[in-house]
Amino acid sequence: MQFKKTLASTGIVAASMMLGANLAYAACATDGLPASMDGPGGYPERALTMIVPYGPAGGSGQVAQAMAQAVTELTGVSINRDHKPGGSGTVGMTAFMAAPADGYTVLEHIDDASSAHALDSGRPNPAEDLVPLVTSQITFSQIYIRSNEDRYTDWASFVEWVKAQNGKATIANVSKEGSMERVTMKFITDATGMQIQQISFDKGAPRYGALAGGQVDALFEQPGDVRKFLDAGTFKPILTILKDRPGAFAEVPALTDSGLDFDPLFRFRGFYVHKDAPADRVEWLQWAFQKAFCQESYQAFNESKFMNLIESYRDTAGSMELITNTIGQYRDVYKEMGLEVK
Numbered sequence: 360m361q362f363k364k365t366l367a368s369t370g371i372v373a374a375s376m377m378l379g380a381n382l383a384y385a386a387c388a389t390d391g392l393p394a395s396m397d398g399p400g401g402y403p404e405r406a407l408t409m410i411v412p413y414g415p416a417g418g419s420g421q422v423a424q425a426m427a428q429a430v431t432e433l434t435g436v437s438i439n440r441d442h443k444p445g446g447s448g449t450v451g452m453t454a455f456m457a458a459p460a461d462g463y464t465v466l467e468h469i470d471d472a473s474s475a476h477a478l479d480s481g482r483p484n485p486a487e488d489l490v491p492l493v494t495s496q497i498t499f500s501q502i503y504i505r506s507n508e509d510r511y512t513d514w515a516s517f518v519e520w521v522k523a524q525n526g527k528a529t530i531a532n533v534s535k536e537g538s539m540e541r542v543t544m545k546f547i548t549d550a551t552g553m554q555i556q557q558i559s560f561d562k563g564a565p566r567y568g569a570l571a572g573g574q575v576d577a578l579f580e581q582p583g584d585v586r587k588f589l590d591a592g593t594f595k596p597i598l599t600i601l602k603d604r605p606g607a608f609a610e611v612p613a614l615t616d617s618g619l620d621f622d623p624l625f626r627f628r629g630f631y632v633h634k635d636a637p638a639d640r641v642e643w644l645q646w647a648f649q650k651a652f653c654q655e656s657y658q659a660f661n662e663s664k665f666m667n668l669i670e671s672y673r674d675t676a677g678s679m680e681l682i683t684n685t686i687g688q689y690r691d692v693y694k695e696m697g698l699e700v701k
Contacts, residue, residue, distance in 0.1 A: 410467070494677065584664070
């Protein structure tokens with residue numbers, strides 16, 4: 360598959376992701392930062408606003424809540440979360456770019472911002488138009504079914520069943536064409552010969568509810584986002600979209616086990632401020648968000664969401680490199696898919 364060559368030539372591939380369940384976040388990644396830092400000129404004098412371009416129940420909503428809590432624990436500064444879902448993150452990004460660049464508004468966003476810029480260079484470049492404060496989650500995806508499903512019970516029987524449905528089988532996914540989820544599903548369907556309808560949901564809760572309630576046959580998601588469904592025994596993974604099985608999912612086949620020869624794409628989530636915000640305020644925000652990564656509450660949150668299986672931390676420079684590599688990666692993939700790259 361030509362895609363494999365494209366993905367292997369870029370920075371964010373499986374080999375660069377340091378798998379291991381006991382990384383302990385480099386014990387801890389930001390321990391070397393000062394324990395405290397005074398804000399410039401009394402800043403911040405009021406609560407910060409965090410724009411979240413997705414709903415509260417999904418992965419972005421969960422990580423935004425956890426990071427806001429950690430920053431408040433560290434600094435005493437309150438953060439009000441403002442969820443603006445829609446357009447696969449574009450509604451929230453537009454609202455953020457329209458807000459005053461005074462350092463009082465920060466943004467949570469995911470790799471969708473990078474892939475959106477890769478497809479249309481008129482969209483904000485998260486590494487240039489924004490300042491990445493921290494990347495605090497990097498994770499992989501899985502495909503899930505209901506645990507009580509009896510039409511199929513594992514990946515092999517699912518593929519066989521889907522092929523017999525003549526295009527009527529369904530999987531819950533995000534709506535944005537060109538997103539990590541949609542591109543990955545194209546890799547999978549091309550490799551297996553499956554025809555499956557992707558039912559679109561931009562908010563996590565309806566997406567998960569669709570599988571739980573039987574409206575769809577499967578779900579594409581990241582394990583941490585559906586942890587409560589896994590713990591409750593409602594969902595079970597049937598495919599891990601990594602080359603090899605991580606220890607936490609040792610019984611679930613990965614790509615190599617399933618004869619799928621492509622390099623996995625990853626979900627990453629981070630926090631940003633506008634590039635035109637005052638430099639001294641940006642410096643304080645960088646310290647606050649990077650140091651908050653190592654707060655006990657945030658570390659416990661990441662561990663509870665399987666975010667200790669891949670090294671999740673990137674500082675500003677590391678985030679910029681990750682974003683830039685990701686943009687190049689998606690741009691190459693889109694061209695090979697025949698999409699118009701602007």
